[in-house]
Amino acid sequence: MFWFMQGLCFLPAFLVIWSSSTFIISYLIxxxxxxxxLIFPYISDTGANPPESCIFGLMTFISACAGIATIYARYKFVEKLSEETRVVQPCLNKAALWIGMISCLGMCIVATFQETTVMIAHDIGALLFFLSGILYIILQSAISYHAYPFGSSMNVCWTRLGIAIIATLAFFPTVICAALVKHATLHRDTKDEDYPFQLSSSVCEWIVVFSFICFFLTYIEDFKLFKLRVKTEYEE
Incomplete structure (x- = not known):
């Protein structure tokens, strides 16, 4: 059996590969x-104009759907683990589920409303995505420690915590420096006074996004351990 056919590990594997491809392809186009x-535009800038905006929107929406499926599968895995071991509080697991769903909603908003058309909606979606995404990986890092030694190894727990710290630290300069950018345009002159703020903000934005991707990469080994089955009941 191939590794991606074990359990549900194809879900996080697909999410990681597809999400990475989304940002890289739109950037290259x-x-x-x-x-x-060429040097570190905002991720949203790479999907602002057609045809890349169409590709970016479609691929980001698919990434959000894959994210929802992965987050839900993780929730059910932790739920089942807690039923047998009672190592994770159900309220903590449910909180991570709903916060993760909100983050995926933010992705859908970002994909639907380009920054050059409806900036307010785009910024709200981006803020939802980043804030909820960071809260989600922090909660999942805590859940991993509570669940140890069931499920993830201690090395994976440390890795998730490290990724959560990096994403959190990169988030603040992303927002603060973006607020100091006076001219929001797709092309910048390096001599502009606010160019260093724009560059710092965009670099940190890429770090946050790929921190999320790396975090889901750590799910692959966990997802080899279980499968989900749909049970249908007919009521007369």
């Missing part, structure tokens, strides 16, 4: 068409 600058 935007660079090829010279719609953005």
């Amino acid at each position: 935007a660079i090829f068409r010279r719609d953005v600058d």
